[in-house]
Amino acid sequence: MSLRRSLASILLLLALLFAGTAMAVKPDEMLADPVLEARARALSEGLRCMVCQNQSIDESDADLARDLRILVRQRLVAGDTDQQVMDYVVSRYGEFVLLKPRLDLRNALLWGTPVLLLLVGGIFIVLSARSRRNLATKSLSAEEQASLDAILRRD
């Protein structure tokens, strides 16, 4: 019960996620080669800690995250490219581990929304501006113009 209630609140949620020691990457995990280590860190930022809420394995101190960090480093040392490492991790843990979902049909709506909305909104604005301009220029019909001219001439 108390766990559920904790989860229910903004703050308690944060608290639960981050409670405990906030120490992610430990010195003993780090690779001696700074280039490989930098690649490992960059890859880790895109992989989700499976037992946490929306935390990357680079930030998490969960045991599972540590295992995954070590796995990523092992693959890198074995000579994998970044893509190969990611594919390997996904093949073992599923797409759920990717913090950036793949661009495929299933996620089309997710990736497409910003573009689509910008386009639709932009077209709508242009169209309504154009129709409004027509409205503005058409505001005086030929008859009205004629009567206006007549009034002006009278003076």
Next chain:
Amino acid sequence: MVETGHFALVLAFALSLVQMTVPLFGARLGNQRLMAVGGPVTVAGFVLTALSFAALASAYASSDFSVASVWENSHSLQPLIYKLTGTWGNHEGSMLLWVLILTFFGALVAAFGSNLPATLRANVLAVQGAIGAAFFLFILLTSNPFVRLNPAPIEGRDLNPVLQDLGLAVHPPLLYLGYVGFSICFSFSVAALIEGRIDASWARWVRPWTLLAWMFLTGGIAMGSYWAYYELGWGGFWFWDPVENASFMPWLAGTALLHSAIVMEKRSALKIWTLLLAILTFSLSLLGTFLVRSGVLTSVHAFASDPTRGVFILGILTLFIGGSLALFALRASRLTAGGLFHPISREGALVLNNLFLTTATATVLVGTLYPLALEALTGDKISVGAPFFDLTFGPLMLPLLVLVPFGPLLAWKRGDVFAVAQRLMAAFAIALTAMLVTGLFIDGASVFAALGIGLAVWLVAGALTDLAVKSGVGSVAPAIMFRRFAGLPRSVFGTALAHLGLGLTLLGIVATLSFGTEKILSMRAGDTVELSGHRLRFVGLYPAQGPNYSEDRGRFELIGASGSPVGEISSAKRFFPVRQTMTTESGIKTLGFSQLYISLGDAGKDGSVVVRLWWKPLVTLIWGGGLVMMAGAAMSLMDRRLRVGAPSRRRKQALASAGLP
């Protein structure tokens, strides 16, 4: 006292039922007496809710563990301040705070709304009453904070240690003031739809409320971000967490509303859009409440296993969002479209602002809800995290931020973009210089860093240009210039300050992300480490005892150029026995606008400690910029024309001085 609070809450619910019906019928029937019921009932509802809240707070202050919520979230050894803030550090109490603020805002409208048309006022209060009634019922049925325990426990279970911080005193109240502040804009919109017309007093009221709510929400988000930054101990300031997104969406939509309301007030254009935006903004506030309160974020399954609260809020959500949008669909065509404008004009610029901000809001919304929807529909689980938002939200902000300095300089109705560009030449030159200097002279600067710094400087310089141009720099004599500057409307300063604050926040974000450095290492007492030119010596680990925790405090000395210590930083690991929880107290030293950040890790057997160090250049500007934005909103609120009732007072004075009755 506790029963008094409970009773007051039930009475407040009953009054909200009166508030949502009687004035509405009064307005419908044109009955002055029925409409007049709204005011006193609203004020009485607020007084009762305040009484109820005070009762709960006093139960927390006196550690009355016979109250279930106090027992679950408090401890007799906690310092008084955390006992008090614990009142809203839990689900039940925070919902009570929510309705307290709701009724407070309602009471403000009732008390100061005498210059509103009577039917509009009655309808606004009725809509406020309806929102109140729904949430009172929610609290009483599913989240009652006054439930008693028998027998009463001797000791409480302690407030979650992460929440035992001053941040809890400030962050939730500010956030709720923002969320709930938008309810007023919502109620005005729905009232306008019920009446089928929008008049001048509508815009005069909605704009200051939007400003006020936006100001609080800005503060709430900035404060929450800083709190997470120092409390969680890994130096991040924004995580694109669904809970953060829940507060960020109303902010984005509210920012759009703020801008479209200007067009509506000044030029009475964009009426229908502004009204829709006001509805959407509060809907997103409600959605945020649902996302956070229902547990749906943890997992769709957690939501399904205990759905009472979730389903209740979902019902409220459907009723208010669905109802208001349906009303909008039915009635919006009755509202007349407003003034005309050329695409290149201040109005046009604000329309573009709205396009980008609305798209950004939708992007955050889809990113937050997509995994939930996908899991509910197909069972597939995906994650949408920071890399997604960086790739979508970032590019959307880029054109918007480039255009910001143009907006305030464009004229209403028909603007001259080339003249504006000419005036912005100096700002552009400064931004370009900043970009080149960053790119060419700072080691390790990426293209992103150079562009980002350039853009931030462009925003700051653009905001200053706005003030300079409007006070006539370069075209009039200095004396006149100063007089003009002093005579500028407060809202002009408000705009400039808010845009300047945005630039500062961006500067902080880009500098921290691009030039921040990090070190993770094992240290023993006496070891020194260097990070971005700062030398730190680890003095040692010292145990200490707090009121309800024990801690190991790691002390560090900052070594100056001469080799002697010039400052001390300490970070601690705290253990709270009641909850069996460890927390990390980060050590932070502010140097100028930058910070050194230390977080202590596990102690090894050999006496060494894992230490994580960060150098965070200009990081304080992230939240400092938020404060400047708030100052901008406050400045704008002080503008004469926004002080409610000012126009009519002025008119009366004018009439009086002209010798008319």
